[in-house]
Amino acid sequence: METQMKPILRAKGIDKFFAGAIALDKVDLTLYPGEVHALLGENGAGKSTLIKSLTGAYHRDGGTIELDGAQIDPRSPVESQALGIGTVYQEVNLLENMSVSDNLFLGWQPMKRRLLDHREMHRRAREILKGYGLDIDPTQLLSSYSIAIQQVVAIARAVELSGKVLILDEPTASLDREEIELVFSVVRNLTSRGMAVVFITHFLDQVFELCDRATVLRNGCVVGERKLADVSQGDIVELMLGHHLEATKRRAKQSSPGETILSMKGFGKRGMIEPFDLDLREGEVVGLAGLLGSGRTETCKVIFGVVSADQGSAELSGKSIRLSSPRTALEHSLGLCPEDRKTDGIVGDLSVRENIILSLQARQGWTRPLKRSRINQIVDEYVKALDIRLASPNMPIRLLSGGNQQKALLARWLATEPDILILDEPTRGIDVGAHAEIIDLIERLREQGMALIVASSEMEELVAYSTRVVVLRDRRQVRELRGEEITTDRIVKSISQGETAA
Amino acid sequence: MMRSPRLALYITMTTFVLAFLISASQYPSMLSTRVVANLLTDNAFLGLTAVGMTFVILSGGIDLSVGSVIAFSGVFLAVILRDTSMHPLVAFVLLLMVTTAFGAAMGSIIHYLEMPPFIVTLAGMFLMRGLAYVLSTDSVPITHPFYDTIQDVVWKAPGGGRFRLIGGIMILAYIVAMIVLHKTRFGRNVYALGGSAGTARLMGVPIARTTITIYAIGGGLAGLAGIVYSIYTSAGYSLATVGVELDAIAAVVIGGTLLSGGSGYVAGTFFGILIMGLIQTYIVFDGTLSSWWTKIVIGGLLFAFIMLQKALGWATTKGRRPASESATQS
Numbered sequence: 153m154e155t156q157m158k159p160i161l162r163a164k165g166i167d168k169f170f171a172g173a174i175a176l177d178k179v180d181l182t183l184y185p186g187e188v189h190a191l192l193g194e195n196g197a198g199k200s201t202l203i204k205s206l207t208g209a210y211h212r213d214g215g216t217i218e219l220d221g222a223q224i225d226p227r228s229p230v231e232s233q234a235l236g237i238g239t240v241y242q243e244v245n246l247l248e249n250m251s252v253s254d255n256l257f258l259g260w261q262p263m264k265r266r267l268l269d270h271r272e273m274h275r276r277a278r279e280i281l282k283g284y285g286l287d288i289d290p291t292q293l294l295s296s297y298s299i300a301i302q303q304v305v306a307i308a309r310a311v312e313l314s315g316k317v318l319i320l321d322e323p324t325a326s327l328d329r330e331e332i333e334l335v336f337s338v339v340r341n342l343t344s345r346g347m348a349v350v351f352i353t354h355f356l357d358q359v360f361e362l363c364d365r366a367t368v369l370r371n372g373c374v375v376g377e378r379k380l381a382d383v384s385q386g387d388i389v390e391l392m393l394g395h396h397l398e399a400t401k402r403r404a405k406q407s408s409p410g411e412t413i414l415s416m417k418g419f420g421k422r423g424m425i426e427p428f429d430l431d432l433r434e435g436e437v438v439g440l441a442g443l444l445g446s447g448r449t450e451t452c453k454v455i456f457g458v459v460s461a462d463q464g465s466a467e468l469s470g471k472s473i474r475l476s477s478p479r480t481a482l483e484h485s486l487g488l489c490p491e492d493r494k495t496d497g498i499v500g501d502l503s504v505r506e507n508i509i510l511s512l513q514a515r516q517g518w519t520r521p522l523k524r525s526r527i528n529q530i531v532d533e534y535v536k537a538l539d540i541r542l543a544s545p546n547m548p549i550r551l552l553s554g555g556n557q558q559k560a561l562l563a564r565w566l567a568t569e570p571d572i573l574i575l576d577e578p579t580r581g582i583d584v585g586a587h588a589e590i591i592d593l594i595e596r597l598r599e600q601g602m603a604l605i606v607a608s609s610e611m612e613e614l615v616a617y618s619t620r621v622v623v624l625r626d627r628r629q630v631r632e633l634r635g636e637e638i639t640t641d642r643i644v645k646s647i648s649q650g651e652t653a654a
Numbered sequence: 655m656m657r658s659p660r661l662a663l664y665i666t667m668t669t670f671v672l673a674f675l676i677s678a679s680q681y682p683s684m685l686s687t688r689v690v691a692n693l694l695t696d697n698a699f700l701g702l703t704a705v706g707m708t709f710v711i712l713s714g715g716i717d718l719s720v721g722s723v724i725a726f727s728g729v730f731l732a733v734i735l736r737d738t739s740m741h742p743l744v745a746f747v748l749l750l751m752v753t754t755a756f757g758a759a760m761g762s763i764i765h766y767l768e769m770p771p772f773i774v775t776l777a778g779m780f781l782m783r784g785l786a787y788v789l790s791t792d793s794v795p796i797t798h799p800f801y802d803t804i805q806d807v808v809w810k811a812p813g814g815g816r817f818r819l820i821g822g823i824m825i826l827a828y829i830v831a832m833i834v835l836h837k838t839r840f841g842r843n844v845y846a847l848g849g850s851a852g853t854a855r856l857m858g859v860p861i862a863r864t865t866i867t868i869y870a871i872g873g874g875l876a877g878l879a880g881i882v883y884s885i886y887t888s889a890g891y892s893l894a895t896v897g898v899e900l901d902a903i904a905a906v907v908i909g910g911t912l913l914s915g916g917s918g919y920v921a922g923t924f925f926g927i928l929i930m931g932l933i934q935t936y937i938v939f940d941g942t943l944s945s946w947w948t949k950i951v952i953g954g955l956l957f958a959f960i961m962l963q964k965a966l967g968w969a970t971t972k973g974r975r976p977a978s979e980s981a982t983q984s
């Protein structure tokens with residue numbers, strides 16, 4: 153059936169070279185109308201580069217693209233958009249300084265007598281967003297809405313602008329289950345109208361839920377194209393990594409945690425997170441579970457002093473301390489790897505090396521620079537340990553693939569060798585292979601006696617490494633699960649029931 | 655919830671009204687059409703320059719060449735009218751073409767050679783000042799009868815105010831700029847560029863065209879400001895209007911526009927100009943204060959407004975609502 157259908161888009165032999173690296177090597181991609189096509193691969197495999205080369209955001213070095221049987225050669229995203237290929241890019245989203253309507257309609261605003269018709273624009277924006285289940289005021293600045301809403305707006309824009317092909321580069325990375333459902337239903341709706349959707353993600357569950365076929369990339373080459381109905385998750389993972397991967401499971405044996413090092417009482421911040429008590433012991437991992445907006449990130453931020461708590465007290469190894477700023481937290485040997493790497497962590501134009509040693513250097517003080525050899529040693533160690541794929545540690549970090557940026561950020565905090573490490577969504581945007589590595593790493597750090605707080609939206613992951621799981625709901629801690637209680641089922645139940653106290 | 659750029663505009667407007675009321679309560683004679691008319695006339699060329707500067711700054715750039723362009727324009731017109739029999743209107747058109755092309759050229763260099771606007775327009779500043787010197791090092795008076803005709807276009811308001819044509823041109827420029835920035839696609843693209851050039855490009859904003867047009871507008875308006883200045887002074891002098899670019903930048907920032915681009919209103923710039931003019935008027939009325947106090951007060955204001963921007967920017971992101979509150983279902 154599908155094979156008899158005429159493809160809507162056919163890319164053949166796409167090449168893309170960067171200084172010092174071949175990012176794409178004769179890549180083929182075929183899309184049929186009405187299908188959701190997954191583009192899979194490890195971090196740095198070339199997924200984002202492929203779609204940028206297709207849409208003209210990058211100039212490709214070879215290959216042909218056919219859309220509806222006709223050769224096309226888009227030189228810019230505008231051109232490909234006009235041809236019917238809409239894209240939501242991975243790293244850059246929208247303009248935070250403009251209103252939601254402006255963002256939706258930039259470049260194709262409704263006009264009245266040769267001038268912009270703002271009223272009509274706002275009305276239509278409201279209507280479009282309703283279709284995505286969002287009831288927001290489109291006249292407000294985009295920056296006044298959460299990342300999740302911004303993402304939905306980006307998708308809405310791409311959908312409205314394209315007619316034939318929609319490309320989504322990790323669109324669900326920062327959405328919660330409900331919002332993912334929303335996006336999925338929109339995607340299904342679009343494909344039923346004959347549109348082809350390219351879906352890039354590291355969530356294999358979502359791939360099997362939504363997609364019909366998948367193209368798998370490894371090191372810039374296509375290693376396979378599969379109908380998803382015919383294969384299992386294991387097959388796909390093996391294709392991606394080139395080897396088999398053990399399923400992550402709960403570690404049976406867990407050494408007993410040591411002494412309490414951080415203890416918080418009635419700690420909280422009005423309007424952000426309700427007061428909570430939390431004792432953290434050496435050699436334990438406290439998982440924070442909950443839906444998006446349930447207060448996971450807020451908890452991390454309050455503990456690290458990104459926003460200073462306005463109530464409660466904290467004790468570090470029995471001594472009362474004030475966690476009023478990241479600086480003090482850093483001095484007390486705390487570390488936080490934030491959720492939104494683009495705005496909170498990465499300094500795009502600095503090299504990977506500089507990004508990795510940033511926090512270490514900051515703690516040491518800028519007047520006492522680290523020795524060159526020591527820097528290289530640290531950087532090499534973490535690049536290897538986390539398998540960060542790069543041409544050289546000197547390259548600006550913005551040139552790394554999204555997942556590799558995330559790993560570099562993690563390396564930054566590991567390099568400070570903190571006593572307490574807070575990780576907010578450490579595996580977001582990270583491929584399955586590295587995912588397993590990061591879980592191993594958390595395990596190793598715990599065994600070395602580090603205390604960790606890990607917020608994550610992935611239950612299996614929490615189950616795999618947590619000594620305890622704190623469940624949050626509506627910015628409140630509702631339940632704590634320990635030992636045998638820690639199962640995906642129990643976490644899901646506690647999140648949905650909320651009230652039932654331990 | 656509040657929108658921070660609007661709020662900045664309202665604060666600028668309130669500042670102006672308060673400042674005016676305070677001045678008027680001390681010197682009741684300031685509350686006259688004469689003062690208002692002079693405020694417009696005296697600041698017309700600066701006001702026009704600041705309109706162009708608003709476009710440039712909104713897009714995330716800067717234009718340091720405008721002061722020199724004004725001086726060049728004055729000398730250019732004076733020399734042409736002295737040495738040829740060209741009608742001033744023709745000379746005006748010629749001049750506007752030259753300065754617009756000059757702006758466009760700077761915009762092209764900034765875009766295609768990926769050079770920082772600061773450097774490119776700094777070079778433009780020296781170039782234009784140099785050209786003005788080449789044309790004439792002395793102050794050249796303009797005696798053409800057409801200039802007298804223009805200067806005689808006044809609307810005498812009750813109360814002794816004389817509203818001149820050049821003030822009208824400035825106000826017109828503000829109205830047109832407002833329409834362009836808020837009611838055309840180009841205008842929205844200016845904001846998009848200032849928000850993030852990379853994102854704007856991916857969203858389909860024609861970066862090259864927009865950048866070049868922005869600097870062309872800056873150059874064109876500086877040329878227009880030069881014409882207005884030559885009408886205002888009836889002369890062209892290559893040493894005139896040194897540092898006007900900085901006054902224009904100050905007016906834009908006091909008007910609530912973010913120096914890093916992407917946020918602000920041209921109406922704010924108008925009030926920025928008025929506030930700066932008002933300070934000068936106050937000092938004239940006072941009579942005992944040194945005119946350097948203008949600079950000091952403007953410095954203080956600039957500082958205050960930059961602090962304010964910081965606070966407002968912080969307030970908007972702070973108040974972000976979680977996604978769940980806006981979902982229609984659930």
Ligand SMILES: Nc1ncnc2c1ncn2[C@@H]1O[C@H](COP(=O)(O)OP(=O)(O)OP(=O)(O)O)[C@@H](O)[C@H]1O
Pocket residue numbers: 170171173175193194195196197198199200201202242541542543551552553554555556581583
């Ligand atoms: N402008 C550039 N200059 C040099 N190298 C680049 C540039 N852009 C990307 N690369 C490299 O090309 C490779 C492919 O990157 P790409 O972003 O396509 O990966 P990806 O498959 O999208 O990964 P992820 O899942 O982490 O997003 C990476 O090794 C990256 O470092």
Ligand SMILES: [Mg+2]
Pocket residue numbers: 199200201242321553554555
């Ligand atoms: Mg990518």
